[in-house]
Amino acid sequence: MRTGAVRTLLLWLLAMLAGAAVVWNSRFSADMTFFLPADPSPEQRVLVDQLKEGLVSRLLMVAVAGGDPVGRAAASRQLAARLADGPDFVSVQNGDSAGQGADRDLLVAHRYQLSPAVNSERFSSAGLRAAIGDSIDRLASPAGLAFKPLLARDPTGELYVLVAGFDGGQQPNVREGVWASRDGERTLLLLQTRALGSDTDGQEAAISRVRNEFAALAEPGLTLQVSGPGLFAVKARATIKDEITRLSLISTLGIVVLLLFAYRSPRLVVLGLLPVASGALAGIVAVSLAYGTVFGITVGFGTALIGEAVDYSIYYFLQSGRDGAAAWRARFWPTIRLGVATSVCGFGALLFSGFPGLAQLGLYGIAGLVVAAFVTRFALRQLAPEDLAIHDMEPLGRRLAGRLAALHRLRWPALALAVAATGLIAARHDAMWTGNLSVLSTVSAADADVDMALRADLAAPDSRYFVVVRGNDPDAALAAAERAGRVLDGLVTSGDIGGYDSPARFLPSAEAQAARRASLPDAATLRARLHEALADLPLRPERLEPFIADVEAARRQAPLAREALAGSGLALAVDALLLPAAQGWSVLLPLRPAGGERGVAIDPQPVRAALAAGGADGALFVDLKAEFDSLYGDYLGEALHLSLAGLAAIALLLAVTLRSARRLAAVMLPLLAAVVIVVAGLHLAGVTLHLLHLVGMLLIVAVGSNYALFFDRAAQGKGLDPATLASMLVANLTTVVGFGTLALSTVPVLNAIGVTVGPGALLAMLLAAVFVPRGTTQ
Amino acid sequence: MKRILVLAGLLLAASGASAAFDVAQLMADLARNKGGKARFVETRTIALLDKPVVATGEMTYTAPDRLEKKTLTPKAETLLLERNMLSIEREKQKLTINLGNQPEALAFVDSIRGTLAGDRAALERSYGLHLAGTPDKWTLTLLPSDTRIAALLQRIVVSGNRDRIRTIEYVQADGDRSLLTLEPIAGR
Known part of the structure; x- marks a missing residue:
């Protein structure tokens, strides 16, 4: 040469x-990022964040079919226990009510800092009379029956206020104590991976963990189905x-x-x-x-x-x-x-x-x-x-x-x-020409059908509508969420939306907590007001000493912080919706459509108008599908x-x-x-x-x-x-x-x-x- | 000898009763009832309260699994049970509960729905059944067999004549009780 x-x-x-x-x-990727805008608008940024790292992108839905209901429920519990033991999943839910007790205890312990109903008016004689009267009336109904054991500690029904606020969304069917499909033939689990949605290796590891743990159960006749953005x-x-x-x-x-x-x-x-x-x-x-x-x-x-x-x-x-x-x-x-x-x-x-x-x-x-x-x-x-x-x-x-x-x-x-x-x-x-980004998706029709069916059975959030607010730190973001929440409360009343979720329900801003604590009267005052309030109610004040003790303790309670929620379902709800953003923190408030004759879509006009008029500065309404x-x-x-x-x-x-x-x-x-x-x-x-x-x-x-x-x-x-x-x-x-x-x-x-x-x-x-x-x- | 006689008498009484009127017979009667509307008065006796809480309203049953309980006093409340979904509308709030999650509520629902429908299998899933009386004046006592339910509920006593239920009494584990009295409105 x-x-x-x-x-x-x-x-x-x-x-x-x-x-x-x-x-x-080089880093090679096969995720959704290919399709997501490089220079997004604020609304598109919400979409991009959700698809890359949001709650939605980290959900895996799991179904176990075959065998008999008792065997399936046992398999669901064993699988949940195995999956919860390890680093792959932030949360493993199968509807088993065993885990709900701890969350309830947390709510009870912090009810006076958490309940949006707590203010000085509620603890006046007239307010107490009305709230306790309502609680007694509720005892006549199965809705109130569950709260009866707490009546002496919580006669104003703050736990009821909290729980009634959280619920409202649809819940999965339950069979043998665990979540099941509508027809009852499959048990269901909802997993949240630790890996971000954009971390395909992590998603793959999480999915094979599910498959391996299921295989290790060695239950003949049972089959496993997994779906979710990670699988796609x-x-x-x-x-x-x-x-x-x-x-x-x-x-x-x-x-x-x-x-x-x-x-x-x-x-x-x-x-x-x-x-x-x-x-x-x-x-x-x-x-x-x-x-x-x-x-x-x-x-x-x-x-x-x-x-x-x-x-x-x-x-x-x-x-x-x-x-x-x-x-x-x-x-x-x-x-x-x-x-x-x-x-x-x-x-x-x-x-x-x-x-x-x-x-x-x-x-x-x-x-x-x-x-x-x-x-x-x-x-x-x-x-x-x-x-x-x-x-x-x-x-x-x-x-x-x-x-x-x-x-x-x-x-x-x-x-x-x-x-x-x-x-x-x-x-x-x-x-x-066709006008839909989904024509570019590699998801097969069969996979999409499985996903739809599981999502419907689990009543999994399709998370289409959000209000997004921002703050310089978590507490400011939560305070902004509370301001937006007051606007949204009005929209719930007017029927424009069916409801909404907010991390501030489980973790109110320091300011809101302090205001609630400050509105609680001291023991002597409360005792005097109770005497007046209960005059014509079938409940004698002497029976409410546990209430007076709890209120007194709540006045001196340390503010509820994120750390106190660690390990509970409430922490999950907070972490899913309170997120670090490019600058500061942002809070996602998922909105539920009103349903019924108002349909399953939310008209953006009244929501945007109310947010603008309600002083919820910077709150952004986003329809992810749109x-x-x-x-x-x-x-x-x-x-x-x-x-x-x-x-x-x-x-x-x-x-x-x-x-x-x-x-x-x-x-x-x-x-x-x-x-x-x-x-x-x-x-x-x-x-x-x-x-x-x-x-x-x-x-x-x-x-x-x-x-x-x-x-x-x-x-x-x-x-x-x-x-x-x-x-x-x-x-x-x-x-x-x-x-x-x-x-x-x-x-x-x-x-x-x-x-x-x-x-x-x-x-x-x-x-x-x-x-x-x-x-x-x- | 005396003991044997007593036993024989009991046996006779029991077999005689079963020939004339037993749980199967009652269930068959109840199953024939396809629905209707009744006024109710519900009296809850709660240890913590000095006097019972009384609620009144209307109850509509459509066989086999739709039950609407509309409370008019003291507070308007609509309770609708369709299959396993219980929705409660109250003070502009609508709460939908999946009963699978709530053993307490499920026990409540199973007893009333199973009795209305004459669904012996559904009742026996959660309760032991004990019948006394005649077709014209019967009393069915439901004793919870599931320990979780027994922790909340001592017994349920249903009384009636033929295919009509007159009263339902719930006795909770802590001794609190509620008595539901039904008065048919029309069309039965």
């Missing part, structure tokens, strides 16, 4: 090693991993076969793949360095790019054969460089997307293609043998040139087809603008380089015709188009321009010799194989790009040949 070659090889190897080191340390993330990652392996294998195999056919030299095939490998590595390195995290889908997209990146070495080997490398650089490199530039324009448009997945695909595409072209241009010559023993492609090229003349006759039918396709798109435009739905609309609108900008950039680049409206039109016409024909074809094939098809349309232009440019070059009298024509065919076919392989993917993002760009690239080349001026090939 020449010293130059050795140096180049060493440099290349060094670069590859450095790249491999970056990739080795784990499955999505497995799907994408599996697809990356499968699709790259198919795509590489197809391309290697094509190259073997063209080169008839395994050595050249290996050399030809060097730029591709460099490009694929560079793509991941660039994304990793720029974004920190590489999405699995981005790596999967690399499968397609192999097909385009290999083009450069194909041109090099097939076109430089006769005249040598220097002549190739002079004759063909400008055309190839322009092709790389148009592709970069197309991918570059995606860089500006607020949809992080798209931006990554764009960066990956740019880095991959530029590096592949660079390696071809500067390194391949050094590494390739002096005597390129290329299989002679001229006979194939001459046959193709013969066909080209025949293709020329198709120009009017092709034009008519393009016009018809444009007409179809114009007529059916509204029916062709945010999620509008997210897709935002992405689609943005992708449309970016695609048009990308198209304009490509057209501008070509206009500046070609300096001729006629040549520009000749290059663009086949590309645009290919786009409309592919889109119309997909619609006629019954494909519902979405965002990624739109991106695919841009990529047809960006990728297809490479081939159209060679015809442009030929039309300028530079000729289209048979070898060049053959190289174009091989290069186009590798691109079609690369992108076409993505059409086999079950991941909607990849599939959409595959079915659009695969046929589009082929069609772009064919149409460029059809529209090329007569006599060009001679």
Whole structure:
């Protein structure tokens, strides 16, 4: 080997090693983040936080079916005990009432600091009379019966106030003392993982823990079902991993076969793949360095790019054969460089997307293609043998040139087809596109059904509506939650909402607790007031000494702090809703719809108006579903603008380089015709188009321009010799194989790009040949 | 000898009673009753209180598992039992309780619902049944068999004639009791 070659090889190897080191340390992800906005609005921020780390993303629902009810309930209890013992789960609930006693004791002990009914009015003679009278009346009802044992300590019914405030939501069915499905045939558990929703490894560990513990129960006849966002993330990652392996294998195999056919030299095939490998590595390195995290889908997209990146070495080997490398650089490199530039324009448009997945695909595409072209241009010559023993492609090229003349006759039918396709798109435009982000989700319909069923059985929070408030510290956030809560109380009364949850119910702000303590009278005063209050009630004051003692103790009670709740169900409720935010703390107040005739949706208008009027400063009403739905609309609108900008950039680049409206039109016409024909074809094939098809349309232009440019070059009298024509065919076919392989993917993002760009690239080349001026090939 | 005679007498009495009127017979009678409306007066005697708490209202039963108890005095309250869901509406508040969670309430519900429906199996899940009297004037005593329920409830005594229930008395473990007296309104 020449010293130059050795140096180049060493440099290349060094670069590859450095790249491999970056990739080795990269974080790969297959979670929802791919779809979540990079620069969210305050409302979208709530959605992003919830999906990445919120309570919702950390819920796992578990069902045990089979056997008999008693066996299932026993299995539920054993499984719950095993899962609770260990670090994986913050909470394990199965409805077993055994654990509820501790929570109740906490509520009783702190009732005078917790109850929103406690104020000085309630402890006046009249207030006491009314509250105790109510408690006695309640004894006549089963609702009050449960509170009877506490009557002497809590005659004003503060525990009742607390419990009545918490409940109201639907509760799961119970059978044999544990949660069961509506039909009673499955027991249910609700788990909260310690791992965040965005921590797919942690979610996977938690899920396999559930499966292992269940297997260890060794109960024959019982089956386990798990669902939840964590499971979806784990499955999505497995799907994408599996697809990356499968699709790259198919795509590489197809391309290697094509190259073997063209080169008839395994050595050249290996050399030809060097730029591709460099490009694929560079793509991941660039994304990793720029974004920190590489999405699995981005790596999967690399499968397609192999097909385009290999083009450069194909041109090099097939076109430089006769005249040598220097002549190739002079004759063909400008055309190839322009092709790389148009592709970069197309991918570059995606860089500006607020949809992080798209931006990554764009960066990956740019880095991959530029590096592949660079390696071809500067390194391949050094590494390739002096005597390129290329299989002679001229006979194939001459046959193709013969066909080209025949293709020329198709120009009017092709034009008519393009016009018809444009007409179809114009007529059916509204029916062709779908407006929902969930079309991009990898969750299968069967998995979604299981999830729906479990969610309905568990009455698990679908957590659609929230009011979000902020504070500089936890206590300020809780105080803000109390202010918003007073507004929400009004909305409950007016029937606009059914109810709401607040961490301030279990952990009131220090100010609220102090105000409640301060409103409690001392023992002597209370005793005197009780005498007055109980005058015409069937309860003698002497019997209420335990009450007087409790109130006296409560006046001196230390404020209830988060630490005092540790280990209880109340702590869970607080921690789920009181969260550290980017600045300070935020509190989530989940709202329940009114139900009944008011329906299961909440009208945002009255809620927003009441929050604004009620002085709940900075309180934000968020409808997560609406945010999620509008997210897709935002992405689609943005992708449309970016695609048009990308198209304009490509057209501008070509206009500046070609300096001729006629040549520009000749290059663009086949590309645009290919786009409309592919889109119309997909619609006629019954494909519902979405965002990624739109991106695919841009990529047809960006990728297809490479081939159209060679015809442009030929039309300028530079000729289209048979070898060049053959190289174009091989290069186009590798691109079609690369992108076409993505059409086999079950991941909607990849599939959409595959079915659009695969046929589009082929069609772009064919149409460029059809529209090329007569006599060009001679 | 005397003891044997007494025993024989008891046996005779028991077998004679069962031939004429037993739990199965009563349950069959009750099961025939498909529903109706009654006025009720409920008197709760609670040790802590100097005098009983009295509530009145209307009760509507629709076979087999819907029971509505509408209290009019002293405080309006509607209690609706449908299958295992108990909802209580009171002071603008609506509370829905899943009875599976509340053994106390479930005992209450099982006794009244099982008796109304003549569902012997449901009653025997939680209680031992003891019947006395004749079809025209019977008394059914329910003694809790589940220890959790027995910790709260001593016994339930239901009395009636034919397929009509006249009174239900709950005696709680702490001695507090409540007596529910029913007076059919119409259509029975």
